[in-house]
Amino acid sequence: MAQTVSEKIISSHAGAPVQAGEIVIVRVDGVMATDATAPLAIQAFRSMGGQRLWDGARVSLVIDHAAPAPNETVSNLHNLMRRFAAEMGCRLYDVGAGICHQLMVEDGRVRPGDLFMGADSHSPTYGALNAFGIGVGSTDLAAAMLTGKTWLKVPQSIRITLNGRLPKGVSAKDLVLFLVGQLGPDGANYQAIEWTGEIVKNMTLASRMVLANMSAEMGAKTGLVDPTGLELPYPFTPILPDVGAVYARELTFDASTLRPQIARPHAPANVAPIDQFLGIKIHYAFIGSCTNSRLEDLHAAAAVLKGQRLPKGVRLLIAPASKWVFDQALQDGTIATLSDAGAIFITSGCGPCVGSHLGIPGDDEVIISSTNRNFKGRMGNPKAHIYLGSPAVVAASALAGAIAEP
CATH class of the missing domain: 3.30.499.10 (Aconitase, domain 3)
Known part of the structure; x- marks a missing residue:
């Protein structure tokens, strides 16, 4: 059975081969919440009877959305996160550390082949690492904090091939804005976008993160960037689609004449x-x-x-x-x-x-x-x-x- 990248990663976390359309329970490699979502996740975790995390080393809390605190209400929410992290032994990134998705990549909290949940809509960013990153709500995240598992529907995939060479003054941001304009806000609704092509294979990690990040603006479940040419400070085994993998759509663009x-x-x-x-x-x-x-x-x-x-x-x-x-x-x-x-x-x-x-x-x-x-x-x-x-x-x-x- 030929598989897409998403199907391969999900299969490895479900314990059995899967295909698009199936609803499965999967183990997760890590979870992350921000000050915009962690307080509700903590509340939900407590209401589920949570006494300890499934694995504190794999849980990250990041104070980045309103940092430093603009008022006493937010300051108290930040303190709630600090107390919870200290009690549960999970990782806390405090004010000034940075943006959640940057930190997860920078610190190696998410790695190629991982299935990683973030209580933030731009969690598809992790696809730049050849990982399956998904954004979820606070309640789903709380359940994963407790069990180390979640459920999902295996998405169909769209393959976008970007060929040519980017003109001077044109960047990955221009590419992805162009594609968002072409596909629209629902053009990849609950689908996984696989980004590939000559341009993609020569991108830096930072540029790959732009493509994966803004996959969300097309409604995508995640955005997975071809790992060919990806340079990381540690060894990894690339996950590529099988020949004959089934895609909902395959789109090809030559970006050689693209304007900003x-x-x-x-x-x-x-x-x-x-x-x-x-x-x-x-x-x-x-x-x-x-x-x-x-x-x-x-x-x-x-x-x-x-x-x-x-x-x-x-x-x-x-x-x-x-x-x-x-x-x-x-x-x-x-x-x-x-x-x-x-x-x-x-x-x-x-x-x-x-x-x-x-x-x-x-x-x-x-x-x-x-x-x-x-x-x-x-x-x-x-x-x-x-x-x-x-x-x-x-x-x-x-x-x-x-x-x-x-």
């Missing part, structure tokens, strides 16, 4: 080439989120802003993906370059992306952001207008005071 892409308000799928938006005045630029705040993203922004100075009336906020990313950028001079240009650095974490604090826009302000979502109110103000682009586009736009090409 922009998602206009108020949907990530509302995408068009940057040419349609050049010159639109912006007030605020943001480089951050679990999509685009890694070292290569900061390098891309610094290449645009080196020796330049932001104009008056434009602010550029940057939230590095983790303290490690910040430290690396500090050591290689990237932080100095960006700071000299006028960028404002905030705590490593989700920052303004979720709209809890640290950069909520004002009424009628126009934002260009490297994040993954631009729904109305996404950054905390439904009267603001959010455009999405790559870190290089965000930096170029901040410098021009209007949407601009890098």
Whole structure:
């Protein structure tokens, strides 16, 4: 029986061969919750009679969504997480450590071939590691914290092949925005996207994470990136699809002539080439989120802003993906370059992306952001207008005071 990558990983965790459409119980290799979801998961865990975790070493709690705490209510929720982690012996990533998905990859909490659950909708990010990462609700996560198992329906798979060579100024973010625009928000609903092709096989891990991360914006259960060419600091056995594996759809694109892409308000799928938006005045630029705040993203922004100075009336906020990313950028001079240009650095974490604090826009302000979502109110103000682009586009736009090409 020929299998897709998803079917192979799920089979290894179900203890028997599976095919798309089956509902199975699987063991999990790890679980993660953030300050947006952990408090409810802890409450559900207690209500299930939970006295101890199935394996504390495999449970991660991350304070990243509202960090540092913007008010006493959130501060008390953070303290709840701290007490629970101390009591149960699980891993706690406290304020400033970074964004949950970056930390899980950075620290080796998730590895190739794993089936990993996160109580966050962008948990498909782990597919960049050739792992099956899924986002779940707090209650499902609590059950897995207690038992080390979960249930799921084996998804059908879509195979997307990206060939050619990316033009100068075009990145993985432009690629995935283009695909989100092509497939739409439900184009891969409860399906696994398998990303492959010449371009994908030559991507860095950071770029692969962009593709996997924004698979969620197409409704995908997960996004699995071809591990060919993937470089990791430890040995691993790649999991590839069998010849003859059955796909719901197979799509092929040549990205050699792709232009930088922009998602206009108020949907990530509302995408068009940057040419349609050049010159639109912006007030605020943001480089951050679990999509685009890694070292290569900061390098891309610094290449645009080196020796330049932001104009008056434009602010550029940057939230590095983790303290490690910040430290690396500090050591290689990237932080100095960006700071000299006028960028404002905030705590490593989700920052303004979720709209809890640290950069909520004002009424009628126009934002260009490297994040993954631009729904109305996404950054905390439904009267603001959010455009999405790559870190290089965000930096170029901040410098021009209007949407601009890098």
